[in-house]
Amino acid sequence: MSLIHPTAIVYPGAQIDSSVSIGPYSVIGPNVRIGAGTSVASHCVIEGNTTIGRDNRIFQFNSLGAIPQDKKYNNEPCALIIGDRNTIREFCTFNIGSPGDQGVTRVGNDNWIMAYVHLAHDCVVGHHTIFANNTQLAGHVWVGDWAILGGFTVVHQFCRIGAHAFTAMNSLLFADLPPFVMAQGQPAQARSMNFEGLKRRGFSPERISAVKGMHKHLYREGLTxxxxxxxxxxxxxxxxxxxxxxxxxxxxLSGANPQRGIVR
Structure with a gap:
């Protein structure tokens, strides 16, 4: 029994594993590759040079692999690469990369991405992240492993978010957010470190103590x-x-943009 609904359109050339399910009225372009165990719900459009790994759950009404929202883009052969075991909820838009960077937008493994999330061209997302509803990433944004972005977080282009960082709802980032830091505000300001998240991930008391020390040196001593x-x-x-x-x-910190610095 076919796992592809008869109303779905799968273009010749698409490489779809036999275990992939595709729901009603979804469209899969000719340069798309989808790995084993992935499910694509109804009314999704997956196009461009897009590669999707194994065991992903892609909910209805997603647009993956469309050209970047970049006026300089001129049909260059750029790509979107999505790893394994990601959950992508409704109404997300992930664009391919652009020739102004590496030409690839990347999403790692085991990410939990909620509704209405936008990943612009050339974004790089690590593993085990959580993006709450309406998180919006401009182009060239880098997000480290285990980061959590609260609902309606907006990130300026070329900003970086470190591993285990956390943003509160409605945060607006114009600068790099270092690892472990919890930020909130418009523009975002550092509030604390993500100690609860580190405990849940099995960090020892010694490692958490070191994170507290780094927080002190970065934010509480008035240092450059x-x-x-x-x-x-x-x-x-x-x-x-x-x-x-x-x-x-x-x-x-050594890679921080000297003009923007870090979230303070």
Whole structure:
């Protein structure tokens, strides 16, 4: 028994695993590849050079792989790549990349993406993230693993959001949000660190203590970003169990845009 509804349109050339289900009135373009176990509900349009991995749940009324909302785009061969085990709820729009960057929009594995989320061209989303309803990412935004973006979060182009970061509802980001930081406001300001999230992910008390120390150096001592980085680097001397977290923070901060800086 076919898992493709008779009203769905699957163009010749599309590479669809035999276990993929496609609902009524969905349209699958000729350059689309969909892996085993993925389900596509009704009224979805998946087009462009789009690759979707295994065991994804794509709900109704999604637009995936459309050309970027970029006036400079001129039909260059760009792509959208989506990993495995993602949930993509209703009315999301994920665009392909653009020639002004790597030409690829990427979504990793095990992400929970709620309704009306927009991923513009050249966005890179890691693994295990949560995007609440109406999260809107402009072009070239980078989101690290385990980040949680509250409803109606809006992110300016070229901003980065670090791993384990958290934004409250209606947050507006114009600068990079470092790992572990909880932010809220328009424009967003740092409020605390995502300690509850770290506990849920099994962080040891020693690692959480190191995150508290990094928060102190970044936000509570009135230091410049360069001075904060020196203090955080010095923490590694007596916190070997937290080296991976300290190195991640330093790597993120070293890539901050000197004009925009970080969310403060």
């Amino acid at each position: 970003l360069e001075q904060s980085m020196l203090r955080i680097k010095a923490m590694a001397d007596d916190r070997p169990e937290s080296m991976v977290d300290i190195e991640m923070m330093l790597d993120f």
